[in-house]
Amino acid sequence: MMFRDDFMHEFARQYMAERQRFAEQCRMARRAKRRPxxxxxxxxxxxxxxxxxxxxxxxxxxxxxxxxxxxxxx
Missing domain, CATH: 1.20.5 (Single alpha-helices involved in coiled-coils or other helix-helix interfaces)
Structure with missing residues (x-):
């Protein structure tokens, strides 16, 4: 059972890190000056x-x- 808990914890950590990277990319894209x-x-x-x-x-x-x-x- 310990293996499953560690796996879920690591999976959640990786998932949140990926979401944060994606959110940062979205913020950067919104801030970028675009040509009309x-x-x-x-x-x-x-x-x-x-x-x-x-x-x-x-x-x-x-x-x-x-x-x-x-x-x-x-």
């Missing part, structure tokens, strides 16, 4: 171009959209 998606970069580029071409009209469109509350992605 292609969609986000393209949207930012189009937004910048719109302001470069017609700043007054672009600002009016942005303001209207903010007032309607449709600024966030669905």
């Amino acid at each position: 998606s292609w969609r986000a970069r393209a949207a930012r580029r189009f937004f910048d171009m719109a302001f470069a071409v017609e700043p007054d009209e672009a600002w009016r469109a942005v303001w209207e959209r903010m007032m309607r509350g449709e600024g966030a992605r669905r």
Whole structure:
């Protein structure tokens, strides 16, 4: 019976160590700075171009959209 208790204790210790390593990897991944998606970069580029071409009209469109509350992605 002693062998079984020692085995379970060692198994639990290894299991917890593995979980802690995995949790640390997850924390590191969340902290890592990620490059914005292609969609986000393209949207930012189009937004910048719109302001470069017609700043007054672009600002009016942005303001209207903010007032309607449709600024966030669905």
